[in-house]
Amino acid sequence: xxxxxxxxxxxxxxxxxxxxxxxxxxxxxxxxxxxxxxxxxxxxxxxxxxxxxxxxxxxxxxxxxxxxxxxxxxxxxxxxxxxxxxxxxxxxxxxxx
Numbered sequence: 001x002x003x004x005x006x007x008x009x010x011x012x013x014x015x016x017x018x019x020x021x022x023x024x025x026x027x028x029x030x031x032x033x034x035x036x037x038x039x040x041x042x043x044x045x046x047x048x049x050x051x052x053x054x055x056x057x058x059x060x061x062x063x064x065x066x067x068x069x070x071x072x073x074x075x076x077x078x079x080x081x082x083x084x085x086x087x088x089x090x091x092x093x094x095x096x097x
Contacts, residue, residue: 039087043080050075063093
């Protein structure tokens with residue numbers, strides 16, 4: 001498999017970065033961005049973006065979903081579920097059955 005060539009890009013804020021994928025996300029902006037809720041800060045950037053893109057910015061909103069629904073979000077993987085379960089449990093919540 002051939003390695004993909006990285007291309008130089010500039011985000012709207014003026015950050016210069018290199019990417020080999022079609023993903024438009026600036027890694028510098030992503031590092032600087034503060035998550036809306038603490039539990040989101042414990043997740044990988046793709047998992048955090050997946051939840052935020054689907055309107056899940058609170059544990060209460062997360063508790064309205066089943067694990068299977070969350071796993072269907074683009075960018076969400078099974079490695080994030082233990083962190084989400086723990087965050088819910090700490091607040092006395094669980095995923096919807």
